[in-house]
Amino acid sequence: MPVLSLVHRVITAIALASAALLAPSARAQLLPLDARLNEQVIMVPAGPRMNVSLETTLYKPAGPGPFPLLIINHGKSPGSPRAQQRDRFVYMATQFVRRGYAVMVPMRTGFAHSGGTYADFGCNMKANGYQQAGDIADVVTYARDLPYIDADHIVIAGQSYGGLASIALSTQDLPGVRGIMNFAGGLKVHGNACDWQGSLVSAFAEFGRKNRVETLWMYGANDSYFGPALVNRMYDAFSANGGKVQLVSYGPFKHDAHTMLGSRDGQSVWLPEVERFLRQVGMPTDQVYAVAEPAPQPASNYAALADIAAVPFLPEKGRQQYKDFLTKQTPRAFAVSSSGAWGWAEEGEMPNERALAACQAASREPCRLYSVDDYVVWTDSAEPPKDTMTGGTN
Template sequence: MYREPVITTFLPRVRTLAHQIASFCVACLALFPLFSVEQELPVDFRLNEQVIMIAAGPDLSASLQTTVFRPNGPGPFPLLIINHGKEPGEPHSQARDRFIFMATAFVKRGYAVMVPMRQGFAKSTGVYADHGCDMTANGHAQADDVFDVITFARGQKWIDDSRIVIAGQSYGGLATIALGTQSVAGVRGLINFAGGLRDDGNHCDWRSELVRAFGSYGASNKIPSLWMYGTNDSLFGPDLVARMHNAFVNSGGRARLHEFGAFKRDSHGMVASRDGEKIWWQEAEKFLREVGMPTEEIYTVAQAPSLAKSNFARVDDIDAVPFLSEEGRAAYREYLGKMTPRAFAVSASGAWCWAEEGEDPDTRALATCARKSAEPCQLYSVDDYVVWQGKSVTGDSGVIASKLAPAPGGGANDSTGASGASGPGASM
């Protein structure tokens, strides 16, 4: 159900269960009111990233904000569609999902990738369909939007409409398995990453409702699936996962369950982690081969440039960090205990922000710091080293743009050479 991030402002951390759960967080000090103008992060030219709108709904009156990644060339490419989860609160406030690490892995293997935001989420229009504790209906309602995206994709000349696989994480995993109750032309397999939906309101027995939903989906299942859950998933523990899977297969559904053990602090966000591919790819590769989808790497995607290490100070020298108050130094001390990837940004006005895990923590730290500071923000440290050059900056918040300005002509090229490089943007 839930999505990134854990956010802290001013006072002790407030934890929010998220689809890219507790480890993918941002913490900041806001010295000034939040500005209404947000930083517009650039798309990733290494992956030919685009954001398009796809018609959806019974009369196609809604538009789904959809991120597209693809290799260079005209195609046709096999297609992966990735379905997102849901964070607490208003769906329209949820940022655009990208699943950049999974998208990169599939573009390398010649796939086009689409990540649609369903109705009511992010900048998609339409109304979010909430059926309360009726988990079966919730999954079907979300699957309807996914079906419309598939219909659109199959009409594109650059898509191989006979080779499609659908994946989903958390609420998106529930929607993906619900989709499998339909006969969908061209869809060969489904991958469920930590799928489910949690509802703590209205005395909802959401665990039993999930078991009932998966049993219903299994009785009408038409597409084989791979399920992947970790043993330290904070939302869907091993006992519940076993009940959901048993209900599905005992009703006639085709699904292989892979439980991969513990992953960092919370396996619920494994697929969104930089280190997740080492966990999910082996089983995904086996499944993709079983359903006749390609698995060999045939393209090279340029590595995003790394920030240069400076000799300004040791990363653990808290007193060396410029501009910080005592509160800021306490935050930096906390930051040093976080997992990598991570980044810490500061400004001359005393604002600070750190981010860990997830997509581009350096970009997220800078962007969030810039929204909370009257002065431009700069990165002080990344992962386990200092990048600060001992200079402050003046002017507007162009630091983010200059850091991420893409090289023209970049993209995913064939394995004889790669070009282009910009750090990808990031959803928070």
């Protein structure tokens, strides 16, 4: 069976580390829930006998509702689906909560803390898509019965493998679902085990024949998994077979357009197209709730950003890591501890919190942010270094 892997979020750090590093699931628990969005984690029943519980992130405005609903579907990280962290899609969720939506982000069967076993159909992209779509359909059914959900105003979004699953879902006539958005959707098989590109095209042809819902697709020019030539083949197969689709092909995005939806800076790319699509399918777009931006860390005059020698507590390996960190993309954050541990995060969601969690996983002493984006936030501390532990990442 070929190994399947899809980058479902921005890769954010490197592992270096000490014996104190925590497993990914434990590290994920260190990240706080987002009170601005009333974030909580619920378990949603799914499966043929409704005996699988899906770990699902829920965001919603204050008040009783009913709220229109967005369901966002995740991709597949390299490695075991069980080790994959809970996806959150904070940037997209924030924009939708501002517009009065509830937002659900379910982890499908066998992923993260969801129940059941992940089913892998190798190069059979039709089977992979339909299998994953089954969980999404169960979430729709569950959500429509909730008193705070407007059962007649639902949209679906999916990124990477979640995009493939969402387009497979578009073959079903689901009450209340008005549109489906596909961001860099697909699934890549590494190695030469099969013609996975051809299998994707064949799958999208079938999904187009059976399509029941309007769809929006967004793919970037420098997507490392699904380049323009393959995207055009998938689009042609879907549309030529009757699929309702609007393809937005945008230019290069940073190092890899595959990560656009999970990036803070991706909002300027996807939001105008999404608002246009929402209006077209009869969904609200006006901002009706205020959601504050996270409070920025104030810059300090402790040192120049590039002054590697000024970073406190770090052993030589840590200073090399800080030098490497300065080449990374924003948003980014670097954290240190008096124990000599460090941690950093690049791109994606909550980089400050992830950097602190990575540092803390390798430290017995408290960690603090040293720099954020392009400036130093550290203020001088009288705390002496306790040891020279090697630091980690998130």
